[in-house]
Amino acid sequence: MSASLVFFIVVAAVSLTSALGVVTSRWPIHSALFMLVNFITLAVFYVTLGAQFLAAAQVIIYAGGIVILILFVVMLIGSEKIGGPSGHRLWTPYAGVALGVLMLATMIYTFASSLFGAPGTADAIEAGHPKAVGMTLFTQYILPIEMAAVLLLVALIGALLLARQPKAGAQ
Amino acid sequence: MVPTSHYLIISGAIFAIGAVGVLTRRNALIILMCVELMLNSVNLSLIALSRQWDNLGGQVFVFMIMAAAAAEVAVGLAILISHMRHTDTANIDEFRLLKW
Structure with missing residues (x-):
C-alpha cells in the first residue's frame, strides 16, 4: 500500500467521521464545528487532486466565511433558544436512514461497473x-x-x- | 496516485450522510449545514473527475457552486433569523407560513 493511499484513507476517515458528527450532534454549534473539520479535510483532498487554487478558496470561503456566518447566527439567536434535541418524531430517523442507504445503494449499483474499469488517471496536471x-x-x-x-x-x-x-x- | 474511484466513493458517502441529515433532523440550522455538506461532496466529485479527464471545466464549475452556496447560506440564514423573531423556534415543522 503506497504512502499516498494511506494518507488518503486517514483523511477520508476523518472526513466521514466529521460528516457523521454534523448529522448526529445534539447542538447546532457542535454541528458547525464538525462541518469546519469536514471542509478542511475536503481542502486536503483538493490539494491531493492538484487543485491548489480551489483548496485555498475552500478554506477562505467555506471555513472562513460560511462556518463563521453560521456560528454568528447561533450566537446571535442564542444556542439555548435554538434548541438541542428538538422534537423528533419516533419514526423519522428510521425512515431517513433507510432512504439514505437506498440512495447510496442506487449510486453504487449505477456506477460500480464503470468505476473500477476506468482507465488510468492522467498524469498530475499542472492545471489546478x-x-x-x-x-x-x-x-x-x-x-x-x-x-x-x-x-x-x-x-x-x-x-x-x-x-x-x-x-x-x-x- | 489514488484512483479517481476512491474520491467518488467518499463523495457519494458524504452526499448520502448529508441527505440522511436533511431527512432526519428537524432543526432548520442543522438542515442548512447538511445541505452545505451535500454541495461540498458534489464539489469533490467534480474536482476528481476534472483530474480524471484533464479538463479545467470541472474546477470552474466548483467555483460557481461555491458562489451559489455562499449566496444560499446568506439568504437561508436571513430567512431563519427573520422567522425566529416571530416564532421563537428553529423546528422545521413550525415553518409553515409564507407571510405573517
Missing part, C-alpha cells in the same frame, strides 16, 4: 495552479464570473432586507 484557473476563468468563463458577482450582490441585499429589524408598528 492559480494561474491556469485564473486564465480560464477570466477568458473563457468571463460571463459566468460576472453573473456570479451579480448573484452575490443580490444575495447580500436580499439577506440584509430579510434579516433587518422590523420597524416598530410596521407589522
Whole structure:
C-alpha cells in the first residue's frame, strides 16, 4: 500500500467521521464545528487532486466565511433558544436512514461497473495552479464570473432586507 | 496516485450522510449545514473527475457552486433569523407560513 493511499484513507476517515458528527450532534454549534473539520479535510483532498487554487478558496470561503456566518447566527439567536434535541418524531430517523442507504445503494449499483474499469488517471496536471484557473476563468468563463458577482450582490441585499429589524408598528 | 474511484466513493458517502441529515433532523440550522455538506461532496466529485479527464471545466464549475452556496447560506440564514423573531423556534415543522 503506497504512502499516498494511506494518507488518503486517514483523511477520508476523518472526513466521514466529521460528516457523521454534523448529522448526529445534539447542538447546532457542535454541528458547525464538525462541518469546519469536514471542509478542511475536503481542502486536503483538493490539494491531493492538484487543485491548489480551489483548496485555498475552500478554506477562505467555506471555513472562513460560511462556518463563521453560521456560528454568528447561533450566537446571535442564542444556542439555548435554538434548541438541542428538538422534537423528533419516533419514526423519522428510521425512515431517513433507510432512504439514505437506498440512495447510496442506487449510486453504487449505477456506477460500480464503470468505476473500477476506468482507465488510468492522467498524469498530475499542472492545471489546478492559480494561474491556469485564473486564465480560464477570466477568458473563457468571463460571463459566468460576472453573473456570479451579480448573484452575490443580490444575495447580500436580499439577506440584509430579510434579516433587518422590523420597524416598530410596521407589522 | 489514488484512483479517481476512491474520491467518488467518499463523495457519494458524504452526499448520502448529508441527505440522511436533511431527512432526519428537524432543526432548520442543522438542515442548512447538511445541505452545505451535500454541495461540498458534489464539489469533490467534480474536482476528481476534472483530474480524471484533464479538463479545467470541472474546477470552474466548483467555483460557481461555491458562489451559489455562499449566496444560499446568506439568504437561508436571513430567512431563519427573520422567522425566529416571530416564532421563537428553529423546528422545521413550525415553518409553515409564507407571510405573517
